[in-house]
Amino acid sequence: MANLKGGKLILGVEDDGSITGLTKSSAQCERWVMDTVFGRYISPPIIPYYEEVQTEQGIVAVISIDEGTTKPYAVLQNQRPDIYIRIGSTNQLASREQIIRLAQESGIIHPETLPVSGAIYTEIDKGLFLDYYNKNYGEELRPKESKIIIEKLLQLDLLVHTNSSGDVCSIAGQILFGKNPGRFLHQSGFRIIHYPGIDAEINALSDETLNGCVAQLTDASGEVIIPGLISRVILHLQEILSNEEIASDNVTRQRSWIYPPEIIRELVVNATIHRDYTKANQNRIEIFSDRIEIISFGNLPNTLTIEKIKAGQQYPRNPILIKVAKDYGFIDN
Numbered sequence: 403m404a405n406l407k408g409g410k411l412i413l414g415v416e417d418d419g420s421i422t423g424l425t426k427s428s429a430q431c432e433r434w435v436m437d438t439v440f441g442r443y444i445s446p447p448i449i450p451y452y453e454e455v456q457t458e459q460g461i462v463a464v465i466s467i468d469e470g471t472t473k474p475y476a477v478l479q480n481q482r483p484d485i486y487i488r489i490g491s492t493n494q495l496a497s498r499e500q501i502i503r504l505a506q507e508s509g510i511i512h513p514e515t516l517p518v519s520g521a522i523y524t525e526i527d528k529g530l531f532l533d534y535y536n537k538n539y540g541e542e543l544r545p546k547e548s549k550i551i552i553e554k555l556l557q558l559d560l561l562v563h564t565n566s567s568g569d570v571c572s573i574a575g576q577i578l579f580g581k582n583p584g585r586f587l588h589q590s591g592f593r594i595i596h597y598p599g600i601d602a603e604i605n606a607l608s609d610e611t612l613n614g615c616v617a618q619l620t621d622a623s624g625e626v627i628i629p630g631l632i633s634r635v636i637l638h639l640q641e642i643l644s645n646e647e648i649a650s651d652n653v654t655r656q657r658s659w660i661y662p663p664e665i666i667r668e669l670v671v672n673a674t675i676h677r678d679y680t681k682a683n684q685n686r687i688e689i690f691s692d693r694i695e696i697i698s699f700g701n702l703p704n705t706l707t708i709e710k711i712k713a714g715q716q717y718p719r720n721p722i723l724i725k726v727a728k729d730y731g732f733i734d735n
Contacts, residue, residue, distance in 0.1 A: 404448055404470035405496070405504055410525050410594060413463040423460015429589045431463055445483060446472050474504035481539065502680060503701075506719070513680045514574040514720040517562040521571035521586040523552060530617040530628075537620075538729045559722055573679045574722040584613035589684050589699070592635050592673070596642055596689045611684075612638060616674060616723075618730065632732055635670050635687075636663075642689055661694070671732045673698035675723045 405411035413431065417593070424431050427444065432452050440448050451466040476483030485496040485504070496504065500551035502513065528551065532543050535554060543551055552569060560575035576583045583590040584678040591613030595606050626633060643666065644657040659666070671696045673685050678700025686697040702708075706717050718724050727733045 403467045403488050404475045405473055405485065406469065408467050409471040411465040411467070411612040413459060413465070415462060417626070421457055421462060423457070424454075424463060428454055428461060428463075435463070435465060444480050445478055447474050448475065474501055499680070500538075511722065512719070512721060513557045513587070514577075514722050515572050516680070517561065517564055517567075517570045518573055518576050518586045519567070519570070521576055521580065522567070523555070523561060523569050523571075525571055525581055525586070526555065526575060526579050527581045527615060527617065530615065530619060531555070531560075533619055534579070534617055534729065572722075574720065574726075576622070577674075577723060578726050579617050580615045582613075583615055587679065589679060589682050591631065592685045592687055594635070594638060594687045595688070598691065600690050600692050601631065602688065610638065616727065616730070616732075624731075630730075632667075632670055632674055635674075636667055637691075639666055639670070639687070643694075665696075667732075669696050671727065675727050675733065676719055678719065 403411075413435075415421050424549055426434065432454075435450075435452055440450060448467065448470065453464050453466075455462045476485045481559055481588055485501055486493045487496045487500060487504075500511040506512065528545060529571075531551070532545060535541065535589060543554065552561065555575065556563060556569065560579065561569045562572045563569050571586070572582060573587065575714045576587055580586070580590075591611060593609070593611045595602075596608040597603060597606050612631065612635055614631045614634065616630045616632055618626055618633055619628035620626050629637065640657065640659065640663070641710050644659045646657050648654075650654045670687075673696050677685060677698040683699045685699065686695075688695045688697075700719070702711075706715065724733060
C-alpha cells in the first residue's frame with residue numbers, strides 16, 4: 403500500500419466481512435503492529451496511524467497507511483528485502499521496471515543518470531561539450547584539460563563512476579553529447595516512415611532512421627553550424643511536410659509547412675527530452691496522407707496524471723536533458 407496510493411488494514415474482520423474482534427488485548431495488538439511489524443520487518447520504516455473501533459461484536463483495529471515518500475518499501479524476510487505492490491486484492495512481488503518506477507517517484511533515481519555499459523569517456527564529443535559548457539557556464543575549458551573536463555562531466559552527471567569500468571557515460575551524457583548514441587543506446591534517435599495513404603503499409607514512400615546527439619555547434623551569433631538530432635529531424639520533416647511555392651515577389655521560391663512548424667518542433671522536442679530511455683523501443687514518427695503519429699515510449703512519469711497536467715502540475719522525468727535543452731533554446735518553459 404505504501405508503494406502505491408496508501409490504504410487501510412483492518413484487524414478483527416474476516417475475509418467474508420464478519421466481525422470477530424481482536425484476539426489480543428488492545429495494548430498487545432498496538433505494540434505488535436507498531437514495534438514488531440512496522441518497526442522490524444519493513445524498510446525503510448513506516449509510521450502508520452493506529453486506531454481502534456468498538457463494535458457490538460468486539461474491538462476492531464484500523465491501521466491507516468499513507469502513500470510513502472521514500473519508495474520502494476520492502477518486507478525483510480529470509481535475510482533479504484522483498485518489494486511488494488498491491489494489485490486489486492492481491493500482493494505481488496514488484497518487477498524490475500516497477501521497482502525503478504517506485505524509486506523514480508520518491509526521487510531516489512532518475513534513469514537518465516544510469517551508466518551506459520561500454521560507453522567510456524572518449525565516447526563524449528569533447529568539442530560539442532566544450533562549446534556548450536563554455537557558452538553556458540562562464541568558464542573557459544580547453545581541449546587539453548582532460549582531467550578537469552572529466553570532473554565537470556561527473557559533476558553534471560554526464561559521466562558516472564563505476565567500480566568495474568571507471569568513468570562511463572550516463573544515458574544523459576550519450577543522448578546529449580555522445581559521438582554515436584545509437585551504438586550504445588539502440589532506443590535513441592527516430593525512425594521516420596512516410597506512407598502514401600491513411601494506413602500503414604509495406605510500400606512506404608520513405609523509411610529513414612536518424613540518430614546522433616542533441617548537442618549542436620553554433621557560432622557567436624547563435625547560427626547553427628552543425629545541427630544536432632532535434633534540428634536534423636525537423637529539417638527532414640520539413641522536406642516531407644512542406645510545399646515549394648513562388649514567393650510574393652514572383653521570382654524566389656520558398657517552402658511552406660503543411661502543419662504549423664511550432665507544433666512539429668514541440669512534439670519532436672518532447673519525444674526526445676521527456677521519453678523513458680529505459681525502454682528498448684526507438685521513437686517513431688509515422689506520416690500519413692491525413693495525419694502524423696509520433697510515438698514516444700514510457701508512461702507518464704511518476705505520479706503525474708492527465709488531470710494533473712491539465713491543472714498545471716509538472717514532474718520532470720529527465721531534468722538533465724531538460725536543463726541542456728533549455729540552454730540550447732529547444733524549451734522555453
